[in-house]
Amino acid sequence: xxxxxxxxxxxxxxxxxxxxxxxxxxxxxxxxxxxxxxxxxxxxxxxxxxxxxxxxxxxxxxxxxxxxxxxxxxxxxxx
Numbered sequence: 001x002x003x004x005x006x007x008x009x010x011x012x013x014x015x016x017x018x019x020x021x022x023x024x025x026x027x028x029x030x031x032x033x034x035x036x037x038x039x040x041x042x043x044x045x046x047x048x049x050x051x052x053x054x055x056x057x058x059x060x061x062x063x064x065x066x067x068x069x070x071x072x073x074x075x076x077x078x079x
Contacts, residue, residue, distance in 0.1 A: 007035070015040055016047045 007015075019029050019040070026044060030037040 005035075007039075012043050013047075016043050019044055020047075 015029060015033055015035070018024070018033075019026055022029075024032075026041050027037050030040045033040075
């Protein structure tokens with residue numbers, strides 16, 4: 001029986017980049033790399049999820065940004 005092959009982070013990152021940059025299907029890239037289709041699918045989903053997390057601002061950053069924007073508004077005295 002053949003044991004499971006462990007891929008390094010670099011190989012995983014390169015495989016995900018190959019899917020993203022070439023527009024090839026996950027199945028075709030997995031066959032090209034002689035890897036498991038479901039493993040590559042999980043790596044692609046994890047990469048997409050982490051990218052979405054980086055694009056979404058944190059609540060702290062939102063509060064800080066809104067406070068900064070308020071400071072930039074011109075002061076209008078109350079009538």
